[in-house]
Amino acid sequence: xxxxxxxxxxxxxxxxxxxxxxxxxxxxxxxxxxxxxxxxxxxxxxxxxxxxxxxxxxxxxxxxxxxxxxxxxxxxxxxxxxxxxxxxxxxxxxxxx
Numbered sequence: 001x002x003x004x005x006x007x008x009x010x011x012x013x014x015x016x017x018x019x020x021x022x023x024x025x026x027x028x029x030x031x032x033x034x035x036x037x038x039x040x041x042x043x044x045x046x047x048x049x050x051x052x053x054x055x056x057x058x059x060x061x062x063x064x065x066x067x068x069x070x071x072x073x074x075x076x077x078x079x080x081x082x083x084x085x086x087x088x089x090x091x092x093x094x095x096x097x
Contacts, residue, residue, distance in 0.1 A: 022097040027066055030089040037091045038065035052095035062094040
């Protein structure tokens with residue numbers, strides 16, 4: 001009986017820790033040019049958290065500018081999406097449940 005109880009408790013702990021540890025990185029266009037997000041500055045915390053919460057995640061654990069070379073094949077090279085002196089910039093936001 002103790003063995004069964006210990007097994008149930010262990011399974012519950014593993015399930016809870018796996019659910020808490022879910023992390024996902026979102027790559028988004030920084031159309032607004034938010035330099036707080038791009039530089040990873042503290043002033044970007046609210047915007048990153050709001051983005052994560054809009055996707056049913058509890059918090060943002062990190063955010064930073066992403067070089068198009070880091071995203072293989074999905075983002076045009078620098079300069080191809082430029083208009084009026086403004087080029088597309090991308091930000092990675094890491095969200096956690």
